[in-house]
Amino acid sequence: MRKGPVGKVTNHVTMNHIGRKEADMKILVIGRGGREHALAAALAASEQCTQLFCAPGNPGMARLGTIVPVGDSDVEAMTAFAVQEGIGLAVIGPESALAAGMADALTEAGIRVFGPTQAAAQVESSKDFAKRIMEKYHIPTAAYRTFDTVEAARAWVKEQGAPIVIKEDGLKAGKGVTVAMDLDTALEALDAAFAQEGGRVVIEEYLEGxxxxxxxxxxxxxxxxxxxxxxxxxxxxxxxxxxxxxxxxxxxxxxxxxxxxxxxxxxxxxxxxxxxxxxxxxxxxxxxxxxxxxxxxxxxxxxxxxxxxxxxxxxxxxxxxxxxxxxxxxxDGQPVQLQWTPKTCHGVVLASEGYPAGSTKGALIEIGDTDASIFHMGTRSTDQGLKTDGGRVLMVVTLEDTLEQAFEHTYREAEKIGCDKLFYRTDIGRKDMA
The missing domain is CATH 3.30.470.20 (ATP-grasp fold, B domain)
Structure with a gap:
């Protein structure tokens, strides 16, 4: 990517909300990634939000609310802060916080929370749990088997053949899934999964669509x-x-x-x-x-x-x-009719060199004069400027009348991000174009 002039890191998201302000409310967003940045922008735009806190937040979220230096899985410290500050609504972003029981603790402390309990969060924290629920209640999904030993898993995969899907049970940050198009890849994925402590896998039929x-x-x-x-x-x-x-x-x-x-x-x-x-x-x-x-x-x-x-x-x-x-x-159990713009929103992630196997941290980022929304995913502020601090670093987002227009706009703006340690895909959304 070419480098552009140094620019301020901003969030250009504009939302025309139509809600009615009923009471003053302090809102807490838990998390530090791009999802939480987007949640913070939407919550801060509400007429009901009088003060926004972001824990632990990121440099982009710092422009929307007060950064709270508490880890997003530190249940005890987060609960203590929410109670002390009188938080009226907590919105939990990351799956790790949910799996740690963050919603349970906040609810027990009298904080209103939008996020599932640790038990309900098993729909994500345990792939086997989710598959068993789907099977029991006839929710359509791929056929599967769960294995606790590598020997049994390898034998079954050899019997089934490829293509086949190997999913490591538990939280894997969007990874931990191997779509194996050949037997060798499937067996390697099994060996890697069971090399970890508490190894367990869900093996599914390969679906196309x-x-x-x-x-x-x-x-x-x-x-x-x-x-x-x-x-x-x-x-x-x-x-x-x-x-x-x-x-x-x-x-x-x-x-x-x-x-x-x-x-x-x-x-x-x-x-x-x-x-x-x-x-x-x-x-x-x-x-x-x-x-x-x-x-x-x-x-x-x-x-x-x-x-x-x-x-x-x-x-x-x-x-x-x-x-x-x-x-x-x-x-409150009340159905809602949500209003949406008919425009298309399109975004591309700028990832760190080496991702997803690893990441390059500490590379300086220069943001040019852009009219896109810039969501922070893995960044940190330093005396030298904004630097990379994770696998996925930034997301460049635009809003246009059509997918084709938004596609072109997003990639024009992505070129303005200067950092020789970032890369991105060039075909986001192309499969849905005419």
Missing amino acids: FEYSLIALVHEGLVVPLETAQDHKRVGDGDTGPNTGGMGSYSPVRRITPEILEETMKTVMEPMAQALVQEGVPFTGFLYGGLMLTKDGIKVIEFNARFGDPEAEVILPRLKSDFVDAILSVM
């Missing part, structure tokens, strides 16, 4: 869908290379018609929310459906217990309704 994400605001049996998006998980153009936390996304997905969306709600999202109620682990928060439109209909690839990243960065800028109003209404 068109992928999309649907995220909903959920409280027990109430499910309010947001707009569709498509994530691009593989590191390279043409969906090549290993899985990542996501290399870019766009919203809405043109191929997902209102009829397909309605079917997704009836066969996947609503049944899953109701199943969790039946199982005694009701869900409150962002329920993420990673889905595939196959020749045999809609199939679930995975469920996540939080907003997607990089989906949040392209869905939330399209929301015209007041985000805080929507969350509170859902938590």
